[in-house]
Amino acid sequence: MSEYSAPLDDIRFVLEHVVDLEALCGLPAFDQLDVDTVVGVLAENARFMEELVAPINRTGDVQHSRLSDGEVTTPDGFREAYGQYVAAGWGGVPFPEAYGGGGFPWLVGIAMQDIMTAANLSFSLCPLLTQGAIDMLLHHGSEEQKERYLPRMVTGEWTGTMNLTEPQAGSDVGALTTRAVPADDGSWRITGQKIFITYGEHDLAENIVHLVLARVPGAPPGTKGISCFIVPKYLVDEDGSLGERNRVQCVSIERKMGINASPTCVMSYEDAVGYLIGEANEGMRYMFTMMNSARLSVGLQGLGLGERAYQQAAAYAHERRQGRAPGAPAGEQSLIVDLPDVRRMLLTMRAINEALRCVVYVNAECIDLAAHHPDEAVRQQRAELTEILTPITKGWGTDMGVEVTSLAIQVFGGMGFIEETGVAQYYRDARIAPIYEGTNGIQAIDLVARKLPLRGGGAITDFLTGIEATAAEVTKAGEALAPIGSRLAEGHRVLKEATAWLLANGLADPNNALAGATPYLRMSGIVTGAWLLARSALVARQLLDAGATGADARRLEQKIVTARFFCDQLLPQAVGLLPAVTAGPADLQAAAF
Numbered sequence: 001m002s003e004y005s006a007p008l009d010d011i012r013f014v015l016e017h018v019v020d021l022e023a024l025c026g027l028p029a030f031d032q033l034d035v036d037t038v039v040g041v042l043a044e045n046a047r048f049m050e051e052l053v054a055p056i057n058r059t060g061d062v063q064h065s066r067l068s069d070g071e072v073t074t075p076d077g078f079r080e081a082y083g084q085y086v087a088a089g090w091g092g093v094p095f096p097e098a099y100g101g102g103g104f105p106w107l108v109g110i111a112m113q114d115i116m117t118a119a120n121l122s123f124s125l126c127p128l129l130t131q132g133a134i135d136m137l138l139h140h141g142s143e144e145q146k147e148r149y150l151p152r153m154v155t156g157e158w159t160g161t162m163n164l165t166e167p168q169a170g171s172d173v174g175a176l177t178t179r180a181v182p183a184d185d186g187s188w189r190i191t192g193q194k195i196f197i198t199y200g201e202h203d204l205a206e207n208i209v210h211l212v213l214a215r216v217p218g219a220p221p222g223t224k225g226i227s228c229f230i231v232p233k234y235l236v237d238e239d240g241s242l243g244e245r246n247r248v249q250c251v252s253i254e255r256k257m258g259i260n261a262s263p264t265c266v267m268s269y270e271d272a273v274g275y276l277i278g279e280a281n282e283g284m285r286y287m288f289t290m291m292n293s294a295r296l297s298v299g300l301q302g303l304g305l306g307e308r309a310y311q312q313a314a315a316y317a318h319e320r321r322q323g324r325a326p327g328a329p330a331g332e333q334s335l336i337v338d339l340p341d342v343r344r345m346l347l348t349m350r351a352i353n354e355a356l357r358c359v360v361y362v363n364a365e366c367i368d369l370a371a372h373h374p375d376e377a378v379r380q381q382r383a384e385l386t387e388i389l390t391p392i393t394k395g396w397g398t399d400m401g402v403e404v405t406s407l408a409i410q411v412f413g414g415m416g417f418i419e420e421t422g423v424a425q426y427y428r429d430a431r432i433a434p435i436y437e438g439t440n441g442i443q444a445i446d447l448v449a450r451k452l453p454l455r456g457g458g459a460i461t462d463f464l465t466g467i468e469a470t471a472a473e474v475t476k477a478g479e480a481l482a483p484i485g486s487r488l489a490e491g492h493r494v495l496k497e498a499t500a501w502l503l504a505n506g507l508a509d510p511n512n513a514l515a516g517a518t519p520y521l522r523m524s525g526i527v528t529g530a531w532l533l534a535r536s537a538l539v540a541r542q543l544l545d546a547g548a549t550g551a552d553a554r555r556l557e558q559k560i561v562t563a564r565f566f567c568d569q570l571l572p573q574a575v576g577l578l579p580a581v582t583a584g585p586a587d588l589q590a591a592a593f
């Protein structure tokens, strides 16, 4: 069984050199922080996750959460680990101090999630859903609601859920039918059934604050008629103490392909007491304000699982002997890490993980700058970049999580297919991420239909210009980096051509955009990853030229190798996707199924 070791060196490199943590700490909102403090917090967080949360990943997968008499019991060790998570205050780090949080940037919260997700995806989902609910209340809750719920949710003593899905309302959230009727005391009564609710019931916390989408009487059809309600498992008295049990219960939990320790609940609301958040019929608009950070966190799941799978595959490749590597002595089996094809798989995994870490962290930095930079123009520019990056992070990130965890199984050979090694779990766990929080098909449509047209195509043009500038800079940065620059220039060219085609032909006939959306998202992910690895390679070269030595120098040289491999061997896939983006819908329409 593998140990998990948080990749703190790579996290620090990205925080310092791909995004600018130091500059972020210089903003008025974060001026009590500095890079060393953040790095210290992450090191402590890593220790916690490695020692307490990673070791219960496998047992959680084997035991599953179990339902009995409406109560869910999480696997052995989950309650203890969650109790210590709350005691340490990890959940509150990126939330406002006014509600007991640490006041750190979102970027730091994301770096912590990078580690927690890798340690144990099932465990991480409880804090993740709580984070979404906190975010919603912070933005749209009344002062009274914030005072009543946020302090206990920020500590993690109470957890949160998001209740959107119903049997007939999955991607089409507007089809939901859960009803809310007003009560005499100003509260509401909620009736309906929700499915697939993550941590809808569990034994980790004393209260669960469900956020439930429902329709009020006379609501317009579709997404325009959705309202959002707080429905606590236990009602909360005036003084903040827990009162009566509300009429909400878990009626069953799903048996799933992965994330077995995370209870996925069917929730029944029977005249349950609820409290309206904000205005009636504005629920969908409110969901959009928290969607970017939720989708970023799910994109990050591809990275977390990919990282853990890579670590385990690399360790196995150093133990397993099989075949003979070129040039190895006759009569001796080689370690598989010396076989070129295994090296290709390991480097592919590492290159994708490192590219994805850059994409995720840049996306998180954009969220912080869009919210906290003092200059309105910078806020605006970063808000636009957040809009473009979010579907890429979610869609490409989670697709890559599946590919990288699948490669880990391949590195293990037959033993990868045997549950005992644990590596199959990462693949099974990874498979949900392209589905929930908006399927990747929906992400691709979001990218082409909502994000490309932003500011008349101006936002995507600025994004492309940034990639082009990096390509030019890297091309001039010496012999070792020049091939990275020329490959990136080619990636930029096809992405620009694909974008122009979609903007022109997608407007003329939306079927063109819908047919090309998924290959376009894949192309965007690959080129964005290459862009940020090229920037990493540039910094690595500069640091080497400035005299880095020893282990630092070896790490920096590896950065250049990884970037070159990505650009030489993975980036050309983006070029090959151009015909798929621009094919139009004819064959899709002509096909019979």
Ligand SMILES: Cc1cc2nc3c(=O)[nH]c(=O)nc-3n(C[C@H](O)[C@H](O)[C@H](O)COP(=O)(O)OP(=O)(O)OC[C@H]3O[C@@H](n4cnc5c(N)ncnc54)[C@H](O)[C@@H]3O)c2cc1C
Pocket (backbone or CB within 6 Å): 129, 162, 163, 164, 165, 169, 170, 171, 172, 195, 196, 197, 198, 199, 256, 264, 432, 435, 436, 437, 438, 439, 440, 441, 442, 445
């Ligand atoms: C383990 C798990 C945990 C979950 N946790 C939660 C949770 O906590 N809270 C919650 O509310 N929900 C949760 N969900 C629900 C999840 O968000 C939905 O499953 C997801 O949104 C997809 O909806 P669906 O399953 O109905 O699939 P469908 O919407 O039926 O989609 C089926 C296929 O059709 C495609 N499709 C659908 N509509 C379109 C369209 N307009 N254009 C193009 N393609 C389309 C989809 O991409 C997909 O490939 C969870 C689901 C699972 C399995």
